[in-house]
Amino acid sequence: MPIISLMNGISGASSASSALSAAQSSESGVALSMLKKTLDAQKSQGAELLKLLEGKGQIIDIRA
Secondary structure, three states, rough: OOOHHHHHHHHHHHHHHHHHHHHHHHHHHHHHHHHHHHHHHHHHHHHHHHHHHHOOOOOOOOOO
């Protein structure tokens, strides 16, 4: 088998690998931004709940 043919196969695999790596990086970025948006939404919901509970009493009795 000629060396040129082997080198073409290696460079093709390398470019496929780099394309796959770029796609995974893009997916990771999307997932990270979705997690950040979810966390921000949960923080704002928590702040709204705390605001609703202000002035309702400082001690909550949880005894049954």
